[in-house]
Amino acid sequence: MNNFWVVLSHTYLSKIKTKQFIISTLITLALILVMANITNIIDFFQSDEDVKETVAVLDETNELSDTFKVTIGAINEDIEIISSTVSEDELKKDVLEGELDAYVLLQYDGNNLPKATYYSETLSNSSLSQNIEMALQQLKMSLAANQLQLTPDQLTLLNDPVEFEQVAIGDNVKSEEELNQARGLVYVLLFVIYFSVIMYATMIATEVATEKSSRVMEILISSVHPVAQMFAKIFGVALVGLTQLVIWLGGGYIALRQNMDEMTGGFFSFFGFGNTSISTIVYAVVFFLLGFLLYATMAAFLGSLVSRIEDVNQVIQPMIWLIVIGFMLAMTGLGTPDATYVTISSYIPVFTPMIMFMRVGLLELPIWEPVLGIAVLILTIIVLAIFGARVYKGGVLMYGNSSALKDIKKALQLTKNK
Amino acid sequence: MVLKIEHVTKRFGNFTAVNDLSLSIPENEMFGFLGANGAGKTTTFRMILGLLEATEGKITWNDEKIDYSTSPYIGYLPEERGLYPKLKVSEQIVYLARLRKMNKVDALIELNYWLDRFKVPEYKEKRVEELSKGNQQKIQFIAAVIHKPKLLILDEPFSGLDPLNVEMLKDAVKELKAAGTSIVFSSHRMEHVEELCEHLCIMHHGSPVVHGSLREIKRSFGKKNLIVNADFDLTFLKEFPGVTKTKTTSEGVTLQIEGEHVAESILNKIAGKGFIRKFVLDEPSLNDIFIEKVGAEYE
Numbered sequence: 001m002n003n004f005w006v007v008l009s010h011t012y013l014s015k016i017k018t019k020q021f022i023i024s025t026l027i028t029l030a031l032i033l034v035m036a037n038i039t040n041i042i043d044f045f046q047s048d049e050d051v052k053e054t055v056a057v058l059d060e061t062n063e064l065s066d067t068f069k070v071t072i073g074a075i076n077e078d079i080e081i082i083s084s085t086v087s088e089d090e091l092k093k094d095v096l097e098g099e100l101d102a103y104v105l106l107q108y109d110g111n112n113l114p115k116a117t118y119y120s121e122t123l124s125n126s127s128l129s130q131n132i133e134m135a136l137q138q139l140k141m142s143l144a145a146n147q148l149q150l151t152p153d154q155l156t157l158l159n160d161p162v163e164f165e166q167v168a169i170g171d172n173v174k175s176e177e178e179l180n181q182a183r184g185l186v187y188v189l190l191f192v193i194y195f196s197v198i199m200y201a202t203m204i205a206t207e208v209a210t211e212k213s214s215r216v217m218e219i220l221i222s223s224v225h226p227v228a229q230m231f232a233k234i235f236g237v238a239l240v241g242l243t244q245l246v247i248w249l250g251g252g253y254i255a256l257r258q259n260m261d262e263m264t265g266g267f268f269s270f271f272g273f274g275n276t277s278i279s280t281i282v283y284a285v286v287f288f289l290l291g292f293l294l295y296a297t298m299a300a301f302l303g304s305l306v307s308r309i310e311d312v313n314q315v316i317q318p319m320i321w322l323i324v325i326g327f328m329l330a331m332t333g334l335g336t337p338d339a340t341y342v343t344i345s346s347y348i349p350v351f352t353p354m355i356m357f358m359r360v361g362l363l364e365l366p367i368w369e370p371v372l373g374i375a376v377l378i379l380t381i382i383v384l385a386i387f388g389a390r391v392y393k394g395g396v397l398m399y400g401n402s403s404a405l406k407d408i409k410k411a412l413q414l415t416k417n418k
Numbered sequence: 419m420v421l422k423i424e425h426v427t428k429r430f431g432n433f434t435a436v437n438d439l440s441l442s443i444p445e446n447e448m449f450g451f452l453g454a455n456g457a458g459k460t461t462t463f464r465m466i467l468g469l470l471e472a473t474e475g476k477i478t479w480n481d482e483k484i485d486y487s488t489s490p491y492i493g494y495l496p497e498e499r500g501l502y503p504k505l506k507v508s509e510q511i512v513y514l515a516r517l518r519k520m521n522k523v524d525a526l527i528e529l530n531y532w533l534d535r536f537k538v539p540e541y542k543e544k545r546v547e548e549l550s551k552g553n554q555q556k557i558q559f560i561a562a563v564i565h566k567p568k569l570l571i572l573d574e575p576f577s578g579l580d581p582l583n584v585e586m587l588k589d590a591v592k593e594l595k596a597a598g599t600s601i602v603f604s605s606h607r608m609e610h611v612e613e614l615c616e617h618l619c620i621m622h623h624g625s626p627v628v629h630g631s632l633r634e635i636k637r638s639f640g641k642k643n644l645i646v647n648a649d650f651d652l653t654f655l656k657e658f659p660g661v662t663k664t665k666t667t668s669e670g671v672t673l674q675i676e677g678e679h680v681a682e683s684i685l686n687k688i689a690g691k692g693f694i695r696k697f698v699l700d701e702p703s704l705n706d707i708f709i710e711k712v713g714a715e716y717e
Binding site: 003007 | 430464467469470486489490496500501502504514516518
């Protein structure tokens with residue numbers, strides 16, 4: 001077997017066998033499963049408790065409370081209405097003590113139409129008061145229609161909602177709803193890219209520094225070319241990352257499939273998973289891989305410069321900052337994906353993986369834009385790989401510490417002397 | 419299977435690490451590299467391994483350049499520990515052996531053989547960081563020889579070992595040599611080189627100062643050691659013509675003399691003065707030669 005594959009498979013297998021990998025994968029998987037089942041879990045804890053809300057009606061009209069009860073029942077069957085005859089003070093007490101969620105004082109106004117006052121301890125439960133207001137509105141409508149002696153047809157005419165349609169005139173523009181959905185998905189995927197790139201790039205730098213500090217490097221590069229070794233390592237760790245992603249996404253997908261019914265609407269559709277755009281996922285994978293390659297190559301040669309594992313953090317710090325800045329720009333850009341600074345920074349290779357992905361996910365870009373971004377990125381990766389390989393080749397044989405820049409120069413010189 | 423180093427010079431910037439080194443190491447030979455720290459030994463080894471390229475000159479093995487195609491035939495034990503601290507012994511030996519084109523099954527068989535031979539079979543599933551320095555060195559040695567290399571490069575193989583383990587490793591080295599492996603090794607310990615090597619080279623500031631077979635080196639050195647133990651005072655021999663160095667011991671003196679003829683005149687001089695317990699003319703030790711050539715600052 002080619003030594004490239006020996007190094008690759010060794011890197012891959014030894015990484016996925018570590019406790020660290022197994023534990024972090026399982027914890028995250030557990031977290032994903034919890035998130036996917038969140039509605040079930042909430043239901044589980046709520047099912048036994050009083051989901052029913054009790055509202056007392058103090059009917060001063062003496063005739064509306066029954067109709068009101070029926071109307072409310074049609075709107076929300078979890079609201080229980082009890083007609084009350086006790087005094088307001090008594091009801092106030094009951095509300096404050098928690099026996100009642102609220103009480104409503106039902107009266108006639110000057111036109112002999114219903115009006116009401118809603119009393120509750122706080123006004124935080126707005127859905128309850130909204131439901132009651134809605135019911136009252138319907139009640140008032142039907143009473144008013146009665147007074148005006150409208151036919152049922154006329155009533156329907158009145159009640160029919162207006163036809164209102166939104167049309168975007170520009171080409172390739174996403175509707176507001178689509179944009180919100182895409183935003184949710186892009187948001188989640190940006191996080192995935194951000195965390196994985198930082199995590200795996202650090203993993204590579206640490207790995208290289210470990211081999212260097214333990215001097216295994218000397219044995220390794222006497223049998224594998226340093227460049228082959230560097231790329232075998234990068235791809236090995238990339239495979240580790242993909243394994244982890246497949247486990248997570250697979251677990252998440254299965255969990256979501258099972259809960260599909262309960263999950264439609266609400267949180268779920270907010271994050272745009274309902275009708276996930278395939279192209280966004282494809283772009284996410286492409287930009288994840290390219291971003292990984294870019295930063296992994298950088299991490300590998302930075303890792304080759306230090307002699308002790310303790311120095312790894314210090315030397316990859318500037319790289320981490322680049323990733324953080326890219327992430328911040330992408331996050332602020334989520335709100336204004338068509339701002340000029342977003343467009344410009346999406347072509348700066350170190351930011352492209354996150355920002356171009358964000359743009360392509362949110363805007364309907366002409367195809368040449370992401371293609372140009374990807375091309376610039378690939379070109380940068382190639383240049384960085386050639387440069388990185390030269391630094392790596394010299395760097396792995398260099399011990400002692402001085403400043404990073406000087407080290408890069410020295411490492412290049414060592415390679416040139418070869 | 420001849421390793422040839424021809425007029426090799428290695429410069430790092432302005433610093434010359436190795437200066438015009440020429441050597442030839444035949445098959446089935448054990449070749450010793452001596453030199454103080456920074457004398458250029460490790461740089462030379464790295465050039466032999468192809469880790470560094472010579473600034474001038476060339477290194478060939480069987481008239482071929484040493485590169486990644488020859489690496490399966492070469493074994494290397496670096497001076498400092500070169501193992502993964504977190505990996506199990508079996509995992510890393512198999513990994514390193516596979517990089518030298520050996521398959522996993524053979525590597526495990528060989529590993530078992532060597533672990534048994536070094537009397538440490540229980541370390542197979544232990545992580546390297548759990549082992550003592552001496553035991554790590556054994557594992558390092560196994561990593562260097564597991565793929566049965568034809569050329570074995572040992573950089574300070576015996577450092578950090580107790581005398582029993584030194585013997586164990588020495589026996590293994592001798593056996594490999596008898597099986598036809600060419601071995602190049604470096605050491606600070608003169609007696610190891612004296613015991614194991616036919617040919618050697620003493621490096622000083624990157625240049626070879628002494629080079630050749632052990633016997634020739636000793637003969638051409640010219641000077642001899644003379645040990646005289648007697649019941650009377652021998653300190654006057656310090657001034658004797660032809661004596662270059664004197665060391666007083668509890669029982670007499672050890673002299674370094676310019677040749678056999680000086681011993682003869684000394685014997686004539688002291689004969690009859692009293693009882694002479696010991697009068698031995700000895701070959702110079704490698705240690706003497708080393709000190710003479712490299713300078714007294716190094717023992």
